[in-house]
Amino acid sequence: MFTSFLPLILIFVIFYFLLIRPQQKRAKEHKQMIEDLKPGDKVVTSGGIYAVVDKVASNTVTLKISENVKVKFGKGYIASVRPASEED
Numbered sequence: 001m002f003t004s005f006l007p008l009i010l011i012f013v014i015f016y017f018l019l020i021r022p023q024q025k026r027a028k029e030h031k032q033m034i035e036d037l038k039p040g041d042k043v044v045t046s047g048g049i050y051a052v053v054d055k056v057a058s059n060t061v062t063l064k065i066s067e068n069v070k071v072k073f074g075k076g077y078i079a080s081v082r083p084a085s086e087e088d
Contacts, residue, residue, distance in 0.1 A: 033078075033080070033081055034075045034076070034078060036081075037053055037056050037061060037075070037078065037081070038053065038056060039053050039054060039055060039056065040052065040053060041053045041081050041084075042081065042082040042083075042084060042086065043061075043063065043078050043079075043080065043081050043082065044078075044079050044080050044082060045063070045073060045077050045078060045079055046077045046078075046079045047077070049063070049065060049071075050065075050082070051063035051064060051065045051071070052064045054070055059074060059075060060072050060073065060074055060075065061073050061074075061075055061078060
């Protein structure tokens with residue numbers, strides 16, 4: 001009986017290590033990046049907008065896109081933080 005379940009168990013283990021675990025790791029890293037946002041950070045939104053963080057609230061981030069242009073985004077829509085030395 002155990003041998004008939006062995007292929008299913010093996011497939012689940014392979015899926016866990018190839019799909020589930022890396023996705024959980026990326027989600028954890030993204031959550032940490034969002035929590036570490038601070039004014040002055042250069043970011044890219046999931047829509048492809050390059051901006052600088054102006055203010056950080058509990059669920060939102062105010063981004064400065066250009067002079068006198070500020071937009072409020074949900075924190076989950078920040079895709080990545082760019083290095084400070086990177087040019088626009």
